[in-house]
Amino acid sequence: MIPVTKPFLPPIEEYQKYVNDIWKRNWLTNNGPCVNELELALKEKLKIDHLLFVNNGTIALQLAIKALKLKGEIITTPFSYVATSSAIVWENCKPVYADIDPKTMNIDPISIENKITKNTTAIIATHVYGIPCDVKAIEKIAKKYKLKVIYDAAHAFGTIYNGKSLLSYGDISTLSTHATKLFHTIEGGAIVTKQAKVLKTLAHMRNFGHNGSEKFYGIGINGKNSELHSAMGLANLPYLDNIILKREKDSKRYDSWLLKKELMRPEIPGDTIYNYSYYPIIFKNEAICLKVKNELEKHEIFPRRYFYPSLSTLPYVEKSETPVCDNICTRILCLPLYYNLTASEIDLICRLIIRTLKY
Numbered sequence: 001m002i003p004v005t006k007p008f009l010p011p012i013e014e015y016q017k018y019v020n021d022i023w024k025r026n027w028l029t030n031n032g033p034c035v036n037e038l039e040l041a042l043k044e045k046l047k048i049d050h051l052l053f054v055n056n057g058t059i060a061l062q063l064a065i066k067a068l069k070l071k072g073e074i075i076t077t078p079f080s081y082v083a084t085s086s087a088i089v090w091e092n093c094k095p096v097y098a099d100i101d102p103k104t105m106n107i108d109p110i111s112i113e114n115k116i117t118k119n120t121t122a123i124i125a126t127h128v129y130g131i132p133c134d135v136k137a138i139e140k141i142a143k144k145y146k147l148k149v150i151y152d153a154a155h156a157f158g159t160i161y162n163g164k165s166l167l168s169y170g171d172i173s174t175l176s177t178h179a180t181k182l183f184h185t186i187e188g189g190a191i192v193t194k195q196a197k198v199l200k201t202l203a204h205m206r207n208f209g210h211n212g213s214e215k216f217y218g219i220g221i222n223g224k225n226s227e228l229h230s231a232m233g234l235a236n237l238p239y240l241d242n243i244i245l246k247r248e249k250d251s252k253r254y255d256s257w258l259l260k261k262e263l264m265r266p267e268i269p270g271d272t273i274y275n276y277s278y279y280p281i282i283f284k285n286e287a288i289c290l291k292v293k294n295e296l297e298k299h300e301i302f303p304r305r306y307f308y309p310s311l312s313t314l315p316y317v318e319k320s321e322t323p324v325c326d327n328i329c330t331r332i333l334c335l336p337l338y339y340n341l342t343a344s345e346i347d348l349i350c351r352l353i354i355r356t357l358k359y
């Protein structure tokens, strides 16, 4: 069986070393030494000043919306994982969908500007597949209309854009370190912001709003993560560069088979050092896309329709016109990409795809 992804696992002894120390300390959660060590290591690795490790990427988004006190309408992308939209609705705001750029699959700045009303307070955009949004254009719109910007950077770990981490753009960027992501801590997420005040608010909110044991700054939630999850991150992090290199090699192997065909790939903007977090491929139409998916599944290969359907069709949001997204959603597949995927497995997948395209 070839799934779309498999979590990277470090050598068990390397995880065990952290676990032994955790047992000795008998300290499992509540801002423990592994959490602190992981936060420092991530800041160093990503070359960013501030980062808070939290229990998942969805809570990271909800905390970001809460900390920026967003209300009313938030312009967002219909082409993302459901958590980008559900977080907005969960925080009592209304998602308004801008369409996407058919080249990068990211939110289209022109469409953002068209959807702004007097109730708009923010833009929440996803760096889909780790490909940078048009951060310059988005910043310009945000300045012009006094909007906050949150990037759902769940796919963006390790991508460098214009010489700095893609996580350093916007008011806040959120990460997911879920087991299916490029860098993982089993479950987990992080929040990145340059703004000291927002960082402080987020730190309190992550810990029930506590100000010492008997006082409170304000409302909070349990956004903390554990020593055991942090230990997985610490054990995984030394392998990150190799993981990215391996994915680059695999992506190029896919390219060499598939790019000559009638298939499209999202475009990566210039001045990007890409993280190769996914391998999406776009077919001519939905029928062909589904035919390929069925054929691969017959051979126990499981690509994923990522993302499908358009988030603007969720049962709890107001429908918007997003024709580009609605179309691309129906004909995009992410092909298997993970550390232990072999060259011959890639060749098999590509042969099956090419054969299916011919008939």
Ligand SMILES: *Cc1c(COP(=O)(O)O)cnc(C)c1O
Pocket: 056, 057, 058, 059, 080, 081, 083, 084, 126, 152, 154, 155, 175, 176, 177, 178, 188, 189
């Ligand atoms: C994975 C993911 C999330 C959610 O992260 P969790 O850690 O699973 O809560 C949010 N947005 C995007 C784009 C994702 O891919």
